[in-house]
Amino acid sequence: MTNNTPDNASILVRSLGMDTRKEAVFRMAFKMHTRRQYQLLESGDDRVAHLTIVDIDGPGGTELARNLHQSEPEQRILVTSIASPADCIFPILQKPVRMETLFPALESLLLDTPRTAEKQDTNVKPIRPDITVPVTSLHTQQASPSPAPQNAPEAPSKPAPVLRPEEVQYFNPDEGLLGLLKIAHRDQSISVISDQNQRAILRLDPSADQAAALIDDAQLQQLCHVSAGNLQMRAPRDGDSGENSSLRHMSLQSLLWQVAAWTANGRLNQKLQLNAPVQLKQWPNLTRLPMLPDALRLAAFLARSPASPALTVKMLRIEPRDLFNFLAAADSLELLRYNTPENPGNIVRMPHDSASLETEIPAAKRSFLGRLLKRIAGI
């Protein structure tokens, strides 16, 4: 038997006391580790292993390791266990097994000259995850080799949009088509919205979260700016759907979201104040809603911590109209918290200790995340 561990060849590892599934875990871990090439021997493979991993929690327990050591005193042995038996003479890799502890343990074993059991009694210490892990942290990320220079300046940012309070326009979300849709949503009753000619334009079934539009998007968008006096909500009648071939089905939430954004059209909900905090109660279901510009970023920002519209524009360098449209859409689904005398139960809640607005992301990491985001967006 040899204990030499060739640099370029596979390091052969034998397993004892493991079922096929546990072996599959190690096999996969070895595949993912690229610094050295480890290979778990199949049962029946007669090649001499450079080291052996013994699971002592199964039948046979530590006897498996002891028997192996007696028959092959030169063999390097690593045992894995949930517990850490005090009388164990072999290095212990405590479960749950982590990549960060497994490979340092194997490296350590390979570097060690095989010892007799007596020597191991005094020299070998159990390997604990908490003392061997090179902790991955932001510092490591900054220090790790990366094609991005460690002190790379941030990519050129977009010019910061300017928010001039005197130029901000407001709208009333309780008026017009949006107001009618909100009433239907609140009352949970099947209804129809018709135009001034009594022609049905929308069929709504709030309890099933369903809506059907009998007009196209361009007409619907125009109606967002028509006064409520020209629109009517009523009970459905026979023939409302007629033979209209352009009937389009969607979720009521999706309709509310889109109509709110069209209604806002770059204006701020009059219930919100430029310098008062706003907060998301929960993320909008953005994979099933019409995507608005920067909706993912805005949701991430406003779910993390309350922020005023003015601060949000400043921090995210976002166009005010995109923010205002997003706020209108989120409020139409009752996803926003903001302080208002009409709804004292909806006040902003300050986070206890979650990430704050001031959390600084190192430039190198921000650059890395930005590149990753761009890569995923391009898939």
Place this chain on the structure above:
Amino acid sequence: MREDNKIVFTGPVGAGKTTAISVLSDTPIISTDAQASDMTLNRKGHTTVAMDYGILKLDAQTKIHLYGTPGQERFDFMWDILTTGGLGLVLMLDNTRPNPKKDLHFFLHAFKDYIVNVPVVIGISKTDVQNRPGPADYANMLPEVTADLKMLNPIPPIFEIDGRKKEDIKNLVMALLYSIDPGIGDIL
């Protein structure tokens, strides 16, 4: 291998983890599928017994490692092998399972030490078959389910997803990245 360039996909059997990883991976995923032999057989013929592994290449030198855990709860002993460092956790839930709230509780607690430091995003699959609970219902479950947990993002993204739709998976992972830093979009 840089352990920080890692995204972990977890969730119960059949939630679509393997499919999601294959959407993102630049290389054929390394999978440890095997014929399901127990209750799992009721949900799918083959299932992941160890883990799935895919790679998303950022450039010639930088890779993002995509790991999928096996869905069966009895394999939770191995999950820690995956979860030190990394970018975040993608939890995928199958809405047709008998008790999605129990799944939500189980998987968030299984990764409780991990999600202290990295954000989690939740994707709900098969809502076309079973539309309740919806994202809002899951959001309402969270305060109770996570009462004893400390999460980096206590209000996580919860999206309906179809693992076969690339856009759904992209948006879910982009939401994960924005949860780390909403400011990153500024430099695109």
